[in-house]
Amino acid sequence: MTRRTTLLHALSDFLLALFEVLAWWAVLAVLWLVLISVVDALELVLGAAVALVGAVAARAARRAVGAR
Structure with a gap:
């Protein structure tokens, strides 16, 4: 394999x-x-942050299972 x-x-794996x-x-x-009843700014920000952690x-879990 060449450097290119x-x-x-590496770029395709990252993307x-x-x-x-x-x-x-x-x-x-x-x-x-x-699932929430009322959407306000705080719940929107909190939901986005928690969703990122979950994502x-x-x-990570999918990669761990796929490595077996």
């Missing part, structure tokens, strides 16, 4: 990981918004 193909593989985390984040954020944890 190594960089391209796939980023897309996966963003997809999980979107699903979890929408689920949060559906990173979901990716």
